[in-house]
Amino acid sequence: MTTRAEEQRTLRADVLVIGFGKGGKTAARALGRLGRTVVLVEESERMYGGTCPNVGCVPSKGMVHHSRLRRPDDDPQAFFEQAVAKVQDVREFMRKGNYESLNALETVTIVTGRAEFTDPHTVSITRQDGERLTATAETILINAGSRPVVPNVPGLRASTHLVSSTDLLERTRLPKRLVVIGGGYLGLEFASIYRAFGSEVTVLARGGHFLPRVDADVAEAVRRVLTDEGVEIVLGARVREVRDDENGAAVVYDLDGAEHTVTADAVLPATGRTPDTAGLGLEAAGVHTAADGAIEVDEHLRTSQSHIFALGDVNGGPKFTYISLDDSRIVLDQLIGDGRRSTTDRVAVPNTVFLTPPLATVGMTEREAREAGHRVRIAREDVADILAMPRAYAVEEKRGLMKFVIDADTDLILGAALLSVDAQELVNTVALAMRHGITASDLRDAVYTHPSSTEAFNEVPTVVVHEDAPA
Numbered sequence: 001m002t003t004r005a006e007e008q009r010t011l012r013a014d015v016l017v018i019g020f021g022k023g024g025k026t027a028a029r030a031l032g033r034l035g036r037t038v039v040l041v042e043e044s045e046r047m048y049g050g051t052c053p054n055v056g057c058v059p060s061k062g063m064v065h066h067s068r069l070r071r072p073d074d075d076p077q078a079f080f081e082q083a084v085a086k087v088q089d090v091r092e093f094m095r096k097g098n099y100e101s102l103n104a105l106e107t108v109t110i111v112t113g114r115a116e117f118t119d120p121h122t123v124s125i126t127r128q129d130g131e132r133l134t135a136t137a138e139t140i141l142i143n144a145g146s147r148p149v150v151p152n153v154p155g156l157r158a159s160t161h162l163v164s165s166t167d168l169l170e171r172t173r174l175p176k177r178l179v180v181i182g183g184g185y186l187g188l189e190f191a192s193i194y195r196a197f198g199s200e201v202t203v204l205a206r207g208g209h210f211l212p213r214v215d216a217d218v219a220e221a222v223r224r225v226l227t228d229e230g231v232e233i234v235l236g237a238r239v240r241e242v243r244d245d246e247n248g249a250a251v252v253y254d255l256d257g258a259e260h261t262v263t264a265d266a267v268l269p270a271t272g273r274t275p276d277t278a279g280l281g282l283e284a285a286g287v288h289t290a291a292d293g294a295i296e297v298d299e300h301l302r303t304s305q306s307h308i309f310a311l312g313d314v315n316g317g318p319k320f321t322y323i324s325l326d327d328s329r330i331v332l333d334q335l336i337g338d339g340r341r342s343t344t345d346r347v348a349v350p351n352t353v354f355l356t357p358p359l360a361t362v363g364m365t366e367r368e369a370r371e372a373g374h375r376v377r378i379a380r381e382d383v384a385d386i387l388a389m390p391r392a393y394a395v396e397e398k399r400g401l402m403k404f405v406i407d408a409d410t411d412l413i414l415g416a417a418l419l420s421v422d423a424q425e426l427v428n429t430v431a432l433a434m435r436h437g438i439t440a441s442d443l444r445d446a447v448y449t450h451p452s453s454t455e456a457f458n459e460v461p462t463v464v465v466h467e468d469a470p471a
């Protein structure tokens with residue numbers, strides 16, 4: 001697409017945005033609507049809208065959905081191909097929508113090319129055909145995202161079977177055997193998706209504890225769901241080497257002092273993502289980075305140059321779309337508000353790993369609550385036993401559990417872990433309750449629609465399985 005901007009060679013604007021991610025596009029839209037001139041630079045025309053709608057949250061959750069529609073007599077390969085096509089249609093719809101909604105604003109100019117600072121107010125933009133433009137602005141927002149980390153395992157980078165999450169969302173060939181290195185958000189979501197599509201899946205997790213960020217009882221329930229579906233989870237595996245041979249990639253790992261090998265058609269490293277700052281020319285701008293490449297920011301997201309802000313994954317904060325969105329609120333508050341909003345305002349931020357059923361968590365674990373000095377009451381129930389929640393039976397998803405960590409002295413909710421149908425929605429209600437000091441008893445006594453999953457809250461807080469003795 002050729003935009004108005006690309007007919008000119010030097011662009012001047014009030015605000016320059018580097019990267020079409022959630023934070024950048026939200027700020028660009030708000031500022032453009034207020035009459036500020038904005039230049040938004042995005043490296044790839046396939047990425048209008050950023051990671052989330054193109055190669056992240058939305059297509060991966062589309063794949064979760066489609067993988068669960070497969071019936072036993074569907075041909076796995078044909079079914080998979082159709083699912084990828086449907087998910088890519090949604091991506092295309094969103095990509096276009098993202099482009100058109102911003103391009104429709106007279107004040108906003110989208111430039112497709114890679115931006116690199118040449119001084120604190122100027123970037124040079126290189127388009128794919130090699131043409132160069134310059135853009136300069138008083139205020140600059142960096143929203144360049146992150147890229148996957150590929151661990152330094154001999155043979156992994158050279159393997160023809162190495163895949164990224166993006167490859168797995170776009171390719172139309174279902175891998176017969178998928179090996180995932182890493183047992184975090186991405187690794188477990190892709191393991192669950194590809195197993196449901198019919199792949200043999202092995203997860204090699206390096207720690208001895210599965211899901212160390214949740215309590216052991218919750219982690220065990222998640223492990224059971226995945227292993228019952230046929231995902232093989234190897235804990236404490238140290239991947240030593242990847243060797244391509246005639247059967248695929250031989251992934252060699254150490255476990256308990258012995259060497260093991262698992263063969264795969266596709267090997268997915270899911271070992272975290274790192275801020276995408278190499279090549280941005282941050283030194284020329286005088287913008288400081290931390291050792292891991294993250295742009296250093298204060299609680300208002302200002303970098304070491306006070307007119308340059310960093311939003312989203314690139315600033316080293318939690319890597320979620322809703323955090324990038326919240327970053328845009330903070331930056332907008334600095335530019336057009338009263339400047340009081342900051343990252344320290346964030347309380348009870350929920351997370352969801354989109355397994356089936358999803359695992360959603362918020363606040364403290366049982367262990368963290370005790371470490372923080374609380375006298376803890378634990379309420380917990382298996383989903384199949386929650387009489388107040390017939391929805392689990394109606395939709396035939398009775399797996400999982402709900403757990404609340406409650407302050408036994410104040411009745412305030414300190415945290416929750418919900419492995420349940422609809423958990424990605426339920427957790428937002430718990431988070432809101434926590435933020436506004438709504439007690440566990442208030443949550444229990446509220447009136448909810450029927451038959452809904454929220455009704456579980458009428459019951460689970462009453463199922464107390466443990467309370468610490470008074471000090």
Ligand SMILES: Cc1cc2nc3c(=O)[nH]c(=O)nc-3n(C[C@H](O)[C@H](O)[C@H](O)COP(=O)(O)OP(=O)(O)OC[C@H]3O[C@@H](n4cnc5c(N)ncnc54)[C@H](O)[C@@H]3O)c2cc1C
Binds near residue numbers: 018049052
């Ligand atoms: C497979 C997957 C699933 C995920 N699922 C979820 C989920 O369910 N929920 C959730 O909240 N989060 C999820 N995430 C994380 C989420 O996608 C990211 O946290 C979020 O998209 C980060 O957005 P951002 O605003 O930082 O920038 P991004 O959306 O990453 O955008 C950055 C943009 O900058 C561009 N760019 C980079 N460098 C330059 C440059 N020099 N010049 C011009 N343009 C440049 C890039 O091309 C990119 O389009 C997932 C991530 C992945 C990979």
Ligand SMILES: NC(=O)c1ccc[n+]([C@@H]2O[C@H](COP(=O)([O-])OP(=O)(O)OC[C@H]3O[C@@H](n4cnc5c(N)ncnc54)[C@H](O)[C@@H]3O)[C@@H](O)[C@H]2O)c1
Binds near residue numbers: 186206207352
């Ligand atoms: N549902 C969601 O919200 C969602 C889904 C996918 C991704 N994401 C975001 O994307 C980011 C990237 O996801 P991710 O799962 O790659 O990262 P992650 O940080 O969630 O998990 C990485 C895992 O890899 C392990 N690991 C790290 N180095 C390793 C090595 N050398 N060998 C073996 N294991 C190793 C870690 O111990 C950890 O368990 C996440 O931080 C998350 O914010 C979010």
